[in-house]
Amino acid sequence: MTVAALAQETAPQPPASSLGKLAWQWRHNPKLELWLSWYTILVFYNVFGIVFFGITRTQPPPKAWWDLPKIVWWFHDKGWGLLVGFGIIFVMGAFATASTALITYSIRRMSVSPAFAWSYLILYSLAAVPGMLLTCIALVTGAMRPDRDPRLMGLLYDMGFLSFSGTMGIFLIGSVVWGVAILLDENAILPKWFGYFNICNALTEVVVATCCVLKSGPFAWDGVIAFYINMVVFGIYTGLFITYLRKMIEREDMDSPQVRGIR
């Protein structure tokens, strides 16, 4: 059956009950695939926030200037939270791909070369490995044996937090790719100012580079500039793109040749 034939299906009226409505959405909502991705993004970022800020308490990050006894104490103090919290990330961390997929879709809907979309898809599919999972692996390896040689605990601590903050290029180039696509786009898929905001998000990845050199002060990985300002920009950026992707889905005309054309 073609997509056109699918679109011509006559959907019955949704039933009154909540479960019935859900079943109707599953069966007949023409935007189901887009909404499933969008809600997956919502769930992912909520779990991500709860794990990193609540369960593991790795955000805001501990100090880069701590000495070895303090680092060993930190692993002892956070041990159970690190093992359970990052276990949750190891189960559901790759559902972030839904976000990458929906943003890739948004770029495919734009009047730009598909090369922008494929660049974004590949860059962000790669991002989770150095930018999130390597952090979790290092800190879990530390937490599983807190009686390890303190010098090695220090190494795992640095590996964890530097891979998290120091994975810059993927997010830098990825944000620029999406931003430039938005600015070039003539189909008005996303607002132009959000294209500029992408460039702003990319610049935070330039500023954070200091965390690879400095161990204290505003430019360290826990500092006002390298962490707090970055986190504020990233938080606003994430909130904005979730909102604007929702608006994009609401506006989509699934029967339009533009939407059918990217199948």
Add this chain to the structure above:
Amino acid sequence: MTNLAKPATHVNGELILLWAMPVIWIFWLGSFLAFPGFVTPMSPKLSAQEVAAFYFDPANLPRIRYSMIVFNWFGVALIPFLAMIAMQVQRMAHRTPILTYCFIGCIAGGPTLFCIADLFWLIAAFRPERDPALVQLFNDMAWVTFTSQVAFLIAQNVFLAVAIHLDRQPRPIFPTWVAHFNLATAPAMAPAAFAAIHFDGPIAWDGALSFGLKNGAIALWIVVMTLVTGQAVYRQRHEQGAAA
């Protein structure tokens, strides 16, 4: 994702990828059996000295190195197979390519993380004179990475299951039971994510859940998906031949 290649060429090429799988299985199985840390899974309870003694036992060291070199060569051979499944997802009667993108987004992660674990094992085995605490560190990172990195596998199974359920056409690309099978194998891998919590019992990296169930589920998934993907590719080939 459309018009990447002429249909006939693309299907013929897929047969090569498909029939490469049984050959690749032989390399995977051979490496798995050759690595002494898998046949009887290494215990996380070993001390640093015991770990170093295990690595640098003359009976073990060549087997560790050669098995990990072969795994390094062929572990990522899963990617072309997953790409073939992505091509089948792309043929499904969906309204958007979103689920194809979701699946493609998961393809590289699992094999890349396996490759990183493989490198940790090779680094651990590289210098017998190294401090045992460092050998243990890399051994721990290898086992944590190998065992607990199931995120991409779980997500790819769930995305594939959803894609199959939404493939609403009289003769879907994959039968519905394949969706159920994918939904069943995803949770079978989940306990392994918590392997570092315990050094004992089924959750430990050498335990029944984290080692037996997880790796069994992955092996079964690869075999079953090879068979059903093979069927889909041959059917596609037959349909395109009939249409030509």
